Amino acid sequence: MKIKFLSFILLIWNISIFAQKESPLKTKDFRVQKAWVDSTYNAMNLDQKIGQLFMVDIFSSKSKAETDRIKDLIKENYIGGVIFSKGDPMRQAKLNNEYQELANVPLLIAMDAEWGLAMRLDSTYAFPWNMTLGAIEDNNLIKKTGAQIAKHCKRLGVHINFAPVVDINNNPANPIIGNRSFGENKENVTQKSIAFMEGMHSEGVLSSAKHFPGHGDTDVDSHKSLPTLDFSKKRLDSLELYPFRKMIKAGVSSIMIGHLNVPALEPRTNFPSSLSKPIVTDLLQKKLDYKGLVFTDALNMRGVADYDEPGEIDLAAFLAGNDILLISENVPKASEKIKQAYLENIISEKRLEKSVKKILSAKYKVGLNHYQPVDTNYLIEDLNNIHNDVLYEELLENAITVIKNNKGILPIKNLDKEKIAYVNLGENLTETSFLQQLKKYTKVDHIKSDHLGGLLEKLKDYNLVIVGYHKSNSSPWSSYKFSDNELVWLHEIARNHKTVLSVFARPYAILDITSTTNLEGIILGYQNSKIAQEKTAQVIFGALPAKGKLPVSLGKNFPVGTKFTTPSLKRLSYGLPESVGVNSAKLNRIDSIAKIAVDKEMTPGLQMIVARKGKVIYQKNFGYHTYEKNIKVTDSSIYDLASLTKIMATLPLVMELEEQETIQLNTRLKDILPIAVNSNKANTTLKEMLSHYAKFRAWIPFYLHTLSEDRTHASPKYFRSKKTGIFNVPVANNFYMRNDYQDTIYQDIIASDLRIKKEYKYSDLPYYLLKNYLEHHYNSSLSYISRKRIYESLGANYMGYLPLNRFHKDEITPSEIDDYWRFSKIQGTVHDQGAAMFGGVGGHAGVFSNANDVAKMMQMYLNKGTYGNIQYFKPETIDKFNTCYYCDEDVRRGVGFDKPQLKEVGPTCGCVSMTSFGHSGFTGTFAWADPEEEIVYIFLSNRTYPFASNRKLITENIRTHIQELIYESISY
Structure with missing residues (x-):
């Protein structure tokens, strides 16, 4: 009872x-x-x-x-x-x-x-x-x-x-x-x-x-x-x-x-x-x-x-x-x-x-x-306002779930050691948003075949395969199951390769896989929406951490609640402006300026990227490679960076050696260059040179000395149309210079007069000398050094010297029709004449890239030297080179980096912080980073095509007007 x-x-x-x-x-x-x-x-x-x-x-x-x-x-x-x-x-x-x-x-x-x-x-x-x-x-x-x-x-x-x-x-x-x-x-x-x-x-x-x-x-x-x-x-x-x-x-x-x-x-x-x-x-x-x-x-x-x-x-x-x-x-x-x-x-x-x-x-x-x-x-x-997408992005960033992560394969860390293939299963077998996003982090090849044997043969050269399983996103009831054929393909790929499976379907799809033993990583994007695909790719490369927890059980190996929290590697992520305090409607006003620049033929086309707080919030392309409008500018279009080379290649290598105490800012030229020992530049310091406060001439038109007396053609004394003997320096298509002339260029620089007054004067000449030093120090080409020490690990596979060695000519925007020296269309070979005379590899020019890879480099600087879990530089090193040492002498420059103007005229909109830094390039390029607002802004164009005399992009201040609108769009 x-x-x-x-x-x-x-x-x-x-x-x-x-x-x-x-x-x-x-x-x-x-x-x-x-x-x-x-x-x-x-x-x-x-x-x-x-x-x-x-x-x-x-x-x-x-x-x-x-x-x-x-x-x-x-x-x-x-x-x-x-x-x-x-x-x-x-x-x-x-x-x-x-x-x-x-x-x-x-x-x-x-x-x-x-x-x-x-x-x-x-x-x-x-x-x-x-x-x-x-x-x-x-x-x-x-x-x-x-x-x-x-x-x-x-x-x-x-x-x-x-x-x-x-x-x-x-x-x-x-x-x-x-x-x-x-x-x-x-x-x-x-x-x-x-x-x-x-x-x-x-x-x-x-x-x-x-x-x-x-x-x-x-x-x-x-x-x-x-x-x-x-x-x-x-x-x-x-x-x-x-x-x-x-x-x-x-x-x-x-x-x-x-x-x-x-x-x-x-x-x-x-x-x-x-x-x-x-x-x-x-x-x-x-x-x-x-x-x-x-x-x-x-x-x-x-x-x-x-x-x-x-x-x-x-x-x-x-x-x-x-x-x-x-x-x-x-x-x-x-x-x-x-x-x-x-x-x-x-x-x-x-x-x-x-x-x-x-x-x-x-x-x-x-x-x-x-x-x-x-x-x-x-x-x-x-x-259908923007706030929907902002919330959707936030939801997916928190939902994406890693349920298997053998040996911490996710996020992918050492990009220089991975050769990555992508295989698409399910539906949407064309280039997906997932693949497009993966490619923004490193080189990822889409491998396809009509039969399994052919696919496995093509995959032999790769050490990592990312498999994307895509199913319809039209409704929650859409089919999600693997076909028997797909299960066989997945098994064989995983049996032969290190494999990461990304599922853009109901998580129960995993139940069809008999064994997941050979899969090193499994990540659930849950849905096949564009945002789900993009965010999953960002998690895979560590731009975002994985935060999700499995809401259902998927067999004994993956009980409900399974999760692997993965870290952020401080790589660029991609998303909406509002997520980082920028008004997208205001930001999109820069479209109109870009369109004006193209419509009024200030440049045939251009690429732009804006990032804030480590997130790319604007990435657009305008116009074409040329005014003939045959090839549209895309994310993968490659531009001649011109003087951005200084901070993309030479400067980081100098910073690295300074950090290692191999050199110092007060190191004198005579201490690192034997040819400078008895010259008027012997006691010039690196800090003075890189601050453009060393009384160097602005530039020397070396190529003029190699023309015929009437300047109608290049002298056969220096050039041949075919590569033979000592004429083995490729300057342009079917245009080879004798290799001993490079020594003459160095001697001309060393022997050149210094300016009478010590004042700010921008000069390319220090970077010729630094190229000489770096290549002797490493006993290798600046092209190889920069690629191996920086670009490959950064995932900057579009960036580098000599792009024709890696890309088809049609992927590269031409920079000029040279009618005064090379007498040809300059496409894929460096525009700068001095850099061209060094085979396209100059300390001051020669690097090509798309905007996305330039943004990676600038974000690394903004991160105080860290990117992709790699510490390229100590924070104090970044600060040391991003310091204006001669501001009191009206020299705005840092050490290698350009800085905001001290007076009315200068490289920026005048609305950036004084801690900001960057550089511009002659071909119509511009890269700028602002630590205080955490903004990276990249502008690439080929305004010099077809003729460098077209200065409308510069006189109309297009790049700085755009920068001004970026800052006006910041809401908090």
Whole structure:
């Protein structure tokens, strides 16, 4: 007897713990709300009261005859609500307004917008599915998602979103829930459901927990048949009902009853839960003490519709305890059935009043006591603003999950030691966003073949393979399974190579893989959206850390909660301006300046990159390689960097030696260059030279001495059209210089007069001498040294000297039509004449690159010498070279780096910090970094094509005007 009494006490305590203290439909001005509800109810006749119980569906894409049918139901049956389905937002808004105009009591408007309005409407936004969100550990992000979706609902005049799905999906074979669930861990599902709900409530939109009592562990779609939950009461109470109890306590606005056969809760055989009084009334409303709205799931679904005739089903659903009958198959017939039951005292006035007043309370809570029509002005724009993408990016950055990471293969670290291939499986077998993003970090080759043998043969030379498995992102129900053929290919690739698998599909796809032993890394992107692909690539290369946690179990090797947190390697990431405090609308104003530059033929084309806080937020290309407009500028177009070479190649090598104490800033030329010992430059220090404060001449036109006397052609004394004997220095196409002339150039520099006055004068000459020193010190070419010591490990595979050795000519923008010395089109060989006379490898010019790789170098400097987990320089070294030592003498330069102007005229917009630094190049290039605002700005062009006399880009200050707009776009 004591045991029974104790059990009773525990039951009462359990119910009281989870009981809803008051209705979730109650507002702060409860008395005013009650007065409106009572007066509205009392003004209704019986037909109008019954009409409130019905919420009918309409596709805004349907014909006028179909949409007019709803008007008839409003006028003749007094329906209480409408659930909109497929269509477009503008037509829905107009129909909404028309329907509301006809209603005596404003209609409660609903939608299924579990992952946003795009679940039903075109031209609207789709947020990640719940399964993706289930991988996120920060539930504040789930709340933000619920709030953002609610904003869209509210803007479109939707009052209740049938979300969140709180079903615990612990059955991989579930055909209808799956991605719609937050996962299989009941606590994770519950907390995320509550967070999502709170977000919706914060924006004044009602929530709905579905599908009571739990649709997760089923393998039948209730749209097509009646699923069975054949579990004990104990199991149901501890698992399926758990999130519902918690949601009730947290104040969920409504609960939707699923069409399910639950023998443990309903004794009648194959009896739908939506028609079951023991489930809807006794369990939900009495035992769980739920006081909010109770919806049936759609009554036209076969899981319930097959049970009885239209009308009879509606009556049974109402008698079971449901408040709103969703998508009745026959409203007039159902209304008549309910009315007849009322008149026969089967339905009491109290019972009808209870449901109708709950419905009216919900209408008051969403403001329908002061109904306002939907404003259609800028509707599409408001539903698709930039904040959606910012949130989506943040969600994916937190969701992407690494579930296997043998030997810490992720993130990929030593780029100079990896030769990487990419293989695409699944769908979208062309160049994916994933592959494009991978290529921004290092050289990644897309390997394809029609048969496995051919593929494996092509992969022999690679030591790392990234496999991207892509499936349709069109809906959460899309096919996600590997084909048998794909499983064989994946097995053979992994058996023969170090392999990382990236899955852009439902995580259950992993279950098809018989053995994952040979896969070194597995990363889940969950969805095949562009953002998911890009962010996954960024995690793979350490631009972003992996933060996600597996929301479901994938066999014994990957239990629910599996995660490997990977570090950030301080490589550039890529994203939206707003994520780092920049206004994208303002930033995009630079487009117009770039277009003007191209349209007015200041340059044939250009590349631009803007990064802030380590994230590239703007990467665009304009124009063509030439004015003939045959080849468009793309991310991979390669430009002659001209004087950017100074800080891309020579300076970092000098910094490295200074850090190693091989040289010092006060080291004199005579100490490192024997040819300078007895010259007028013997005591010139590196600091003076690199600050352009050494009285050197600006430049010497060495090439002029090699022309014929009438200057109409190059002298055969110095040049040949074919490589022979000592004529082996390639200057241009079919243009070879005698190799001993380089010694003459060095002698000319050493013997040149110094300027009389010691003042700031920009000069290329120090970098000729530093090239000589560096190549002798390393006993190698500057081209090889810079590539091996910097570019390869940086992942700057587009950057380097002599680009024709690595790229097709059409990938390289031409820099000039030389009609004064080389008499040819200069494309792929350096524009600068002096650097050309050193075979294209100069200390001051000769490096080619795209903007993306220049940005890596500048970001490394901005990171105080660190990039990709490699410390190239100590922070104090960066500071030492980024110091203006002679500012008091009106010398703005740092040591090698250019600095902002000290007076009105200079290299920048005048709006940058004095700690900022960079350089510009003669061909129309510019690179600048600002530590205070954490901005990197890269501008590459070939303004010298076809003729260097075109100075419009410079005289119009295009590069600095753009820089000014960048700074104006900073919002915080």
